[in-house]
Amino acid sequence: xxxxxxxxxxxxxxxxxxxxxxxxxxxxxxxxxxxxxxxxxxxxxxxxxxxxxxxxxxxxxxxxxxxxxxxxxxxxxxxxxxxxxxxxxxxxxxxxxxxxxxxxxxxxxxxxxxxxxxxxxxxxxxxxxxxxxxxxxxxxxxxxxxxxxxxxxxxxxxxxxxxxxxxxxxxxxxxxxxxxxxxxxxxxxxxxxxxxxxxxxxxxxxxxxxxxxxxxxxxxxxxxxxxxxxxxxxxxxxxxxxxxxxxxxxxxxxxxxxxxxxxxxxxxxxxxxxxxxxxxxxxxxxxxxxxxxxxxxxxxxxxxxxxxxxxxxxxxxxxxxxxxxxxxxxxxxxxxxxxxxxxxxxxxxxxxxxxxxxxxxxxxxxxxxxxxxxxxxxxxxxxxxxxxxxxxxxxxxxxxxxxxxxx
Amino acid sequence: xxxxxxxxxxxxxxxxxxxxxxxxxxxxxxxxxxxxxxxxxxxxxxxxxxxxxxxxxxxxxxxxxxxxxxxxxxxxxxxxxxxxxxxxxxxxxxxxxxxxxxxxxxxxxxxxxxxxxxxxxxxxxxxxxxxxxxxxxxxxxxxxxxxxxxxxxxxxxxxxxxxxxxxxxxxxxxxxxxxxxxxxxxxxxxxxxxxxxxxxxxxxxxxxxxxxxxxxxxxxxxxxxxxxxxxxxxxxx
Numbered sequence: 001x002x003x004x005x006x007x008x009x010x011x012x013x014x015x016x017x018x019x020x021x022x023x024x025x026x027x028x029x030x031x032x033x034x035x036x037x038x039x040x041x042x043x044x045x046x047x048x049x050x051x052x053x054x055x056x057x058x059x060x061x062x063x064x065x066x067x068x069x070x071x072x073x074x075x076x077x078x079x080x081x082x083x084x085x086x087x088x089x090x091x092x093x094x095x096x097x098x099x100x101x102x103x104x105x106x107x108x109x110x111x112x113x114x115x116x117x118x119x120x121x122x123x124x125x126x127x128x129x130x131x132x133x134x135x136x137x138x139x140x141x142x143x144x145x146x147x148x149x150x151x152x153x154x155x156x157x158x159x160x161x162x163x164x165x166x167x168x169x170x171x172x173x174x175x176x177x178x179x180x181x182x183x184x185x186x187x188x189x190x191x192x193x194x195x196x197x198x199x200x201x202x203x204x205x206x207x208x209x210x211x212x213x214x215x216x217x218x219x220x221x222x223x224x225x226x227x228x229x230x231x232x233x234x235x236x237x238x239x240x241x242x243x244x245x246x247x248x249x250x251x252x253x254x255x256x257x258x259x260x261x262x263x264x265x266x267x268x269x270x271x272x273x274x275x276x277x278x279x280x281x282x283x284x285x286x287x288x289x290x291x292x293x294x295x296x297x298x299x300x301x302x303x304x305x306x307x308x309x310x311x312x313x314x315x316x317x318x319x320x321x322x323x324x325x326x327x328x329x330x331x332x333x334x335x336x337x338x339x340x341x342x343x344x345x346x347x348x349x350x351x352x353x354x355x356x357x358x359x360x361x362x363x364x365x366x367x368x369x370x371x372x373x374x375x376x377x378x379x380x381x382x383x384x385x386x387x388x389x390x391x392x393x394x395x396x397x398x399x400x401x402x403x404x405x406x407x
Numbered sequence: 408x409x410x411x412x413x414x415x416x417x418x419x420x421x422x423x424x425x426x427x428x429x430x431x432x433x434x435x436x437x438x439x440x441x442x443x444x445x446x447x448x449x450x451x452x453x454x455x456x457x458x459x460x461x462x463x464x465x466x467x468x469x470x471x472x473x474x475x476x477x478x479x480x481x482x483x484x485x486x487x488x489x490x491x492x493x494x495x496x497x498x499x500x501x502x503x504x505x506x507x508x509x510x511x512x513x514x515x516x517x518x519x520x521x522x523x524x525x526x527x528x529x530x531x532x533x534x535x536x537x538x539x540x541x542x543x544x545x546x547x548x549x550x551x552x553x554x555x556x557x558x559x560x561x562x563x564x565x566x567x568x569x570x571x572x573x574x575x576x577x578x579x580x581x582x583x584x585x586x587x588x589x590x591x592x593x594x595x596x597x598x599x600x601x602x603x604x605x606x607x608x609x610x611x612x613x614x615x616x617x618x619x620x621x622x623x624x625x626x627x628x629x630x631x632x633x634x635x636x637x638x639x640x641x642x643x644x
Binding site (some may be wrong): 005012016313314317318319320321322323324325326327399400401404 | 460463465466485486489490492493494498500504506507508509517518520521522565569
């Protein structure tokens with residue numbers, strides 16, 4: 001039989017019971033839709049992480065405080081107070097460390113910020129002037145924090161573009177205006193250029209203040225939350241990591257590397273960890289989506305088996321009129337493939353719409369890979385064959401007289 | 408007997424269920440020549456339907472030989488049997504067995520579809536045969552828009568469409584009102600006059616009388632066979 005006639009006949013049969021056909025298709029729609037949406041979300045967050053980390057600079061090392069071990073009790077990682085301004089100064093002046101160009105001590109924490117009637121809760125980062133070079137920041141207006149600001153403990157602030165917008169509205173230049181951070185008045189001296197990114201690590205949603213001001217006036221802390229180090233050369237990253245590592249171990253009087261109270265991560269370490277996390281997340285979600293697809297497939301098989309039973313007499317008649325096994329098989333397979341394939345198309349469309357909505361809400365990149373769409377097409381057709389095969393076989397193997405007698 | 412369309416010898420059919428053996432047909436031998444119009448009669452349970460199924464290549468005998476149009480239909484594969492049903496046999500069922508929601512024209516086309524006949528020829532032939540059974544103005548009606556008699560006429564057109572060696576009709580008037588039944592029987596007689604070989608199962612004597620030869624089956628055996636028997640039936644009425 002010709003393909004066009006097979007398809008026409010299959011559509012006619014599927015149209016008889018529209019409700020049932022629709023519900024069977026819904027399983028595939030949900031399955032394919034969630035696969036497309038979740039895989040795209042995973043890919044997009046992976047890309048976001050990668051681009052964010054790239055934008056920070058590729059010969060960057062970050063020293064962060066590790067868990068402090070005193071008298072055998074380990075404190076929580078990250079919350080430790082083991083990195084100090086003296087550590088940063090020592091790295092700067094050390095003669096054994098030859099591969100580090102710039103040292104940028106940082107203290108950051110979240111605080112409430114107000115400007116007029118607007119307010120926001122954002123990341124306040126206490127920095128030294130060298131931060132701008134180390135983190136590759138550029139300004140759209142005003143100037144960055146200077147050495148004078150640092151030594152005078154000035155109440156000046158440089159805003160990230162998102163923060164500037166939150167506090168002053170779109171298109172307003174806030175330079176020269178004042179804001180209140182934790183109740184203290186700061187003068188805005190600059191706005192940084194957008195770097196992209198989203199969520200907690202959004203580099204556009206930040207306020208930079210002099211490190212001294214942050215430590216003494218805002219947070220009242222003596223230690224650092226991180227030290228960013230710029231290596232002289234990308235090739236020297238490993239050497240730099242080792243030099244700084246052993247230097248700090250010596251300073252902190254720790255002999256066993258396993259007891260280190262700090263961590264040094266390079267850009268590639270962070271990138272790897274981040275994409276590993278994103279990858280695990282994506283594959284877990286895809287697994288869940290795949291299960292829903294499997295359930296959808298079983299739904300298809302169920303419907304097709306029901307259809308075979310209902311149409312036993314028709315199958316008997318077709319066999320009496322000369323239909324061969326493969327004719328009957330192709331008839332039923334065409335039906336199940338049309339079911340799953342059209343379910344797949346709707347699912348792909350809904351998945352992309354869902355992902356579009358997600359990307360708008362989370363302001364992440366909207367990129368649908370052609371590969372995932374093609375795969376979804378293939379998988380939906382494949383499910384039609386896989387779950388349609390048994391019912392079709394069952395139909396083809398019916399004995400004509402038994403089928404004709406069936407009431 | 409070169410012009411025998413059907414040549415059955417020592418045919419038996421035994422159904423086995425667990426320990427129970429039911430002999431439905433025992434040692435049936437029978438020849439039907441080209442151009443005959445045969446009625447097979449018998450009470451229910453006599454085995455006439457089983458015989459019909461075997462003659463129609465829908466079922467296989469337990470033992471014995473069945474030659475249809477020069478081809479032995481003994482132990483063929485399912486697909487080979489399908490081919491024989493498609494090309495050599497035209498079925499007319501009691502319940503019409505038309506495809507629902509499918510026009511008369513498309514119903515008639517189905518066997519040609521399975522045989523891979525060219526689209527253009529399919530249309531022409533189906534229209535011609537529906538004209539022959541008097542349904543030219545009902546080509547696009549689905550079965551539920553046709554009377555019982557009209558549906559059976561569509562089924563006859565469908566049975567003829569592959570130019571079969573034999574037409575097998577199983578109680579063709581069983582579900583039809585008597586006036587329409589006469590119309591259907593008139594078509595069978597006309598077809599027989601045109602040279603078609605027809606084997607018809609019926610339990611109604613007045614329907615059987617349209618045939619030239621009547622075979623009586625009882626308890627799986629041929630009880631009576633021939634024209635004399637028909638004469639007696641005629642006298643009875």
